Amino acid sequence: MKKVFLRAAALLLAMVCTHAWAQDGYREQMKGLDEQVQEVKSDVLSISAELSQLEEKLLYPSDTHFALFVQLAKGDTLRLDSVDVKVDGQPAAHYIYSFKELEALQKGGVQRLYTGNIASGEHQLEVTVAGKRANGEAYSRSETVAFTKEIKPKLLGLTVSSDSISSAGW
């Protein structure tokens, strides 16, 4: 019985060593592949950047380009559920936030809610926000924002808080 245990244990030890050796071989291969993966990521990122530029140029020419951004007021505790936007009475965006997205907004991220084309001149933006306040109370607010679209791209930012929706151009 003792001999059997000794033999089995020796076999197990040998297996552990062989396994570790094989793992080292794989690790080298993984390292080599990792280098190549990094290269391909770099290439695809540059393609993506060029593609974005092409898309912007093709679909949103600068003289009609209009983008709407949403952010939460710094330190605000509002639990944003959804944002609904109409441009000149026409539905433009309706967004329902996941927990992850809400967290990203709370940390200071800015969401591009809408990108589109509008003519130069005066426009009306209707924003409806729904959510919950820190005390669990349901919150809903609507605001109408007037803005002027000039020849250059128009970037409009909405800052949402527990008691207001403010807008500012960038």
Add this chain to the structure above:
Amino acid sequence: MRRASTIALAVALTALSGIQPCAAADTDPSADTHCSSSWVSAVARAVLPWLHSCEAGGKDSIGAGSTDGARDPYFGESLYNAYQGHWFEALQRLDAELGQHYRVDDQTQDSLYPLIGQAEFSVGDFELNYRMHHRAGRAITAVLEADVPDAVRNEAAFRLARIHFQKGQPQDAMHALERIHGEVPENIADEIEFLRANTFLAMGQPAEAAVVLKQLLGAEGLEGFAGYNYGIALLQDGKTEAGQQQLAKAGAAGRKDSKAVVAIRDKANMVLGRLMLEAKDYANAQRYFDRVSLEGPYSNQALLSAGWADAMAGNYQRALVPWKLLASRESTDSAVQEAKLALPHAYGKLNLHGRAAVLYDEALKSFGEELEMLEFSTQSVRDGYFLKALAREEIQQDKLWVVKLRDLEEAPETFYLTKLMASHDFQTALQNYLDLEDLRRKLESWQTGFDAYDDVIRQRHDYYEPLLPGVDAQFRELDAQYKLRSEQRDILARRLDDQLTKPRPELLAKADERIALDRINATAAAIKRLPEAERDAHMARIERLRGALTWTLRTQYPDRLGEAHAHLEELDVELGTLQQRYRSFVRARQASVHSYMGYDDGIRDLRNRVRDSLERVGQLQKQQGALIEAVAIEELTARAERLKGYQTQARYAVADSYDRASQAQGGAPAASTTPDATATPDATATPGAPAGEGK
């Protein structure tokens, strides 16, 4: 048998990390079994709390964790993506924004200008998170070389050091850390020192590491980790007693310990227990193994080791307690499998051979089932189901997706490979595979997008091309009119200006006055042709009429001049509107042409690049997948081999136990290894009351 047990214990303890420093994210006992230097990466993961946020990790430092991104919408957008772990999108957005910023003539006017330092750092962070260490290093080095304030340069140096450390280059990491001097941002001061200590340890300088770590004891966010590493540093420095005392402190339970701290505490106790076992101080070994929590990642190893500590002390009765508990746990775990052998071995030592035989039988059955499952799993990996399971998107939505894989019925191998998948190297390979899968999907969708772009361009061409000649002809006409009116306006303006220096009231005559004046002049010419007798009377009348007209023109001249200027201003307003329309038309005309011309080369080039990248991604993914499968199969095979080894032991042991049980009952040795039901001891007989069995 004692020696065999010791060897078996040594094998069991290979699953436990050696005397190595630990990190905030390094709470997986399996992670260290694959690579002796994997703790370096693990420490790096811990020192990078934004890479692996854990309760001990601390602050989220993406984009300096502020709302500054709001000051530049596109930087804010990249942060929004980064905070959700969408590294590719975050990088792409920020790359584009930075590229645009550097192309601007006056960068101080760009909204990114005040945030440029943070943006550059964030690029490095995102690249690091997206496992692009080469680019991350370059990005951060660029900041380091720039003329920036101390705090910014020091943070860059720290980040660069982290990258080097993560890549297993401690000398380079230390070199980067040595560049830190002057003002250090408060939020990373402790992290810098923790990294410095870990770098010292990686360079084999435990004494220097111990000095640094001693200062970090109790540092916020490093609770448990600094203490554990300090103990390890002391041990590595040869200060065994002090090291053990420190580890004992690090292993002491706290009231509000987080999961990560509990895991590190368990690790400290496991290391201490192992040291005590090596020193044959079984009582203390037992004490430390008992301190390990029964739910943590080290619980199985602790139970197994606790049993061996008793067994090696000759106390098989006590060894039964942890081994019994362990044997009832999930049978895929190697510690559990060993316990299934250790438990009947202990019964054998207690002369309860019947019970031992029954348990050996159970172990054999369990090993057989596991082997069948392993074979099935190996085949499943070979058939590609493992990779398919890994690539499932809904699984990756969960932070604990690796654990969730265990519940996948269609991919049973994931159950066995969870530990392997938790190892740093394997996880990097897995993440690369998933990243490649993500890139493949992106590239494929872009590829179909090109057709849509072509379609848009073709439609625009078909729409505008027939319209433009007519529009251009009309435009030329309008253009000529516009220019004519502009010239006319300029002439009028000049004439009015001349009036101020050389007044000519007749130029401000109204139409009827002009007609009257023309008639007066014509009549005067006709009168001149009359006989002299009649001429004078008529001429006098004509002069009166001319005088009346001249009177009106001269007396009303200032009013008329003011009125003319007012009219000119009105004309200017109209001309301004016309000019706006003219420019708007020119822009629209250009935009219409630009909407479908000049894209062909760019799209063709991008199409080719996407196609090439897709091919390359496909090849790499195949290689990466094959490698993952090979490692998985290797792991499954190793498990199977170990089980076969256990099976062999169990087969011999079960026969031996039946023989001994038969002998104990005074019967002849059994003719076969088949257990005789009548010879089997009462399953409920407790080792404490070995009735009927040899004592």
